[in-house]
Amino acid sequence: MLYAVLFWEYIKNYAKTRLTYRADFWVEVLSDMMFQGMNLIFILVVFQHTPSLGGWTESEVVFVYGFFMIPYGIFSTFFGMWNFSERYIVKGEMDRILTRPAHNLFQVLLENVDPPSLIGSVVGAIIMAVCWNDLGLAFHWYYVLIMLLFVLGAVLVYAGIYTALSAISFFSDAPTGIVPLIYNVQNYGRYPVNIYNKTIRFVLTWLLPFAFVGVIPASYFLEKKADDLSQLAWFTPVMGIIVFSLGLAVWNYGVKRYRGAGS
Amino acid sequence: MMSAYLDFIRIRFLTMLAYRVNYYSGIVIYAINIGAYYFLWKAIFGSAETLQGFTLAQMTTYIAVSWMARAFYFNNLDREIANDIRDGSIAMQLIRPYSYLFVKMMQGLGEGLFRLILFMGPGLFIVCLLFPVKLPKDPSVWIIYFIMLMFSLFINSQLNILTGLAAFFVENNEGMMRMKRVLVDLFSGVLIPIAFFPGWLKSTMEWLPFQAITYLPSAVFTGRTPMSEAWGVLGLQALWFFILLVPIMFTWRAARKRLFVQGG
Numbered sequence: 001m002l003y004a005v006l007f008w009e010y011i012k013n014y015a016k017t018r019l020t021y022r023a024d025f026w027v028e029v030l031s032d033m034m035f036q037g038m039n040l041i042f043i044l045v046v047f048q049h050t051p052s053l054g055g056w057t058e059s060e061v062v063f064v065y066g067f068f069m070i071p072y073g074i075f076s077t078f079f080g081m082w083n084f085s086e087r088y089i090v091k092g093e094m095d096r097i098l099t100r101p102a103h104n105l106f107q108v109l110l111e112n113v114d115p116p117s118l119i120g121s122v123v124g125a126i127i128m129a130v131c132w133n134d135l136g137l138a139f140h141w142y143y144v145l146i147m148l149l150f151v152l153g154a155v156l157v158y159a160g161i162y163t164a165l166s167a168i169s170f171f172s173d174a175p176t177g178i179v180p181l182i183y184n185v186q187n188y189g190r191y192p193v194n195i196y197n198k199t200i201r202f203v204l205t206w207l208l209p210f211a212f213v214g215v216i217p218a219s220y221f222l223e224k225k226a227d228d229l230s231q232l233a234w235f236t237p238v239m240g241i242i243v244f245s246l247g248l249a250v251w252n253y254g255v256k257r258y259r260g261a262g263s
Numbered sequence: 264m265m266s267a268y269l270d271f272i273r274i275r276f277l278t279m280l281a282y283r284v285n286y287y288s289g290i291v292i293y294a295i296n297i298g299a300y301y302f303l304w305k306a307i308f309g310s311a312e313t314l315q316g317f318t319l320a321q322m323t324t325y326i327a328v329s330w331m332a333r334a335f336y337f338n339n340l341d342r343e344i345a346n347d348i349r350d351g352s353i354a355m356q357l358i359r360p361y362s363y364l365f366v367k368m369m370q371g372l373g374e375g376l377f378r379l380i381l382f383m384g385p386g387l388f389i390v391c392l393l394f395p396v397k398l399p400k401d402p403s404v405w406i407i408y409f410i411m412l413m414f415s416l417f418i419n420s421q422l423n424i425l426t427g428l429a430a431f432f433v434e435n436n437e438g439m440m441r442m443k444r445v446l447v448d449l450f451s452g453v454l455i456p457i458a459f460f461p462g463w464l465k466s467t468m469e470w471l472p473f474q475a476i477t478y479l480p481s482a483v484f485t486g487r488t489p490m491s492e493a494w495g496v497l498g499l500q501a502l503w504f505f506i507l508l509v510p511i512m513f514t515w516r517a518a519r520k521r522l523f524v525q526g527g
Contacts, residue, residue, distance in 0.1 A: 052304040
């Protein structure tokens with residue numbers, strides 16, 4: 001209950017600061033959309049020259065991309081701690097966080113909340129709906145629940161990975177450059193994983209499970225393929241819980257070891 | 264006077280050298296991106312021999328060399344200029360006895376030199392080990408490609424300077440800078456060679472400077488554009504370089520009239 005009240009207060013605060021600079025808000029939304037649009041243009045242009053991508057049709061690949069955008073938007077809204085090392089460790093704001101009773105990760109996340117990213121999720125959902133129609137897929141009412149479950153699992157996968165990566169700053173305050181590196185790996189999850197070689201496919205499925213934020217859960221709703229990825233779809237929530245627990249464990253261990261930067 | 268400008272190249276090179284560790288992970292990131300597009304294009308080709316005049320081998324080389332060219336010509340001149348304008352330090356720059364924009368260009372060159380030696384060079388070497396990239400054997404292709412790369416850097420820096428100068432006219436050009444980055448990546452041909460664009464977009468692109476940044480030089484490097492046409496490509500790059508000087512001059516002139524610094 002306390003957390004729900006806190007959550008609401010943080011959001012209200014966010015709205016107040018952002019409403020002072022309304023133009024910036026829309027510019028940010030627009031440039032986000034353009035960045036996402038670039039990937040979509042890539043898919044659309046490429047399919048002018050080929051009927052299928054590793055056995056997936058254009059609508060199917062766009063469908064996967066639409067799904068990919070939904071958890072990504074939610075994740076960027078609530079887990080946007082890209083400058084954690086800089087702001088909380090180097091500048092010492094973590095000390096302020098630790099003097100308060102609410103869980104420290106919860107506070108850090110809410111201080112960096114970024115609701116405009118949710119628009120990306122909405123666009124993703126629209127793209128999925130359009131492709132759903134194009135592909136003439138069956139729709140059952142319980143698909144909505146399954147979808148919510150998969151999206152939640154995918155968000156937890158992201159959250160776990162980036163929480164663990166942010167926690168690295170507790171051990172070393174020098175910039176490691178690992179976050180942008182993983183961020184680029186994550187883009188592999190947008191496309192059907194069967195186009196990659198065995199090693200990359202294994203890494204994307206089990207080590208850095210970015211296949212679970214896009215292609216695997218999305219394939220559950222599509223026609224079955226030869227290698228039948230959709231069998232793995234039900235692992236999405238499981239994977240989410242495992243990865244997030246690991247991330248949270250690394251974080252809590254890091255907080256325990258944290259001694260302050262001395263500034 | 265020229266030696267003062269040359270010093271700006273040297274100083275920027277040395278500054279970058281001090282932070283060279285940041286660029287090691289950059290090489291890995293570029294390799295990751297090249298890998299993603301390599302597998303994508305492999306799947307796109309499927310069983311096709313050639314697409315739009317590219318063989319798969321040429322396409323692989325195209326992706327590798329285009330991303331590595333991006334590693335070379337990329338810089339943040341737009342952000343640097345915008346910051347100078349926003350925090351008012353542009354005033355101090357203007358009273359100094361040099362041309363501010365020329366200094367920025369020199370700093371861009373210094374950064375380019377650093378990126379060529381410590382980013383693009385080793386990056387291309389590593390990428391060649393990882394993926395089946397076929398480098399051209401004819402030394403004249405290498406020579407002309409390097410001249411083209413210089414123009415890529417010039418043209419990209421000019422576009423950056425123009426975007427940065429926009430900060431004189433709008434309060435916050437952050438969104439503009441991000442959009443420019445997307446446009447340059449998409450239309451310069453790093454992600455998709457211009458030849459793959461649908462007809463109307465392709466003919467629009469022929470009238471814009473973006474293709475001169477990546478697509479034209481990379482097409483020569485991969486052998487899709489024969490050497491006999493390479494001089495024409497170089498001429499087109501040079502033409503864009505001179506054309507782009509005009510809007511920069513006008514913006515700069517208009518900007519200095521508008522400038523007022525709050526405090527500072």
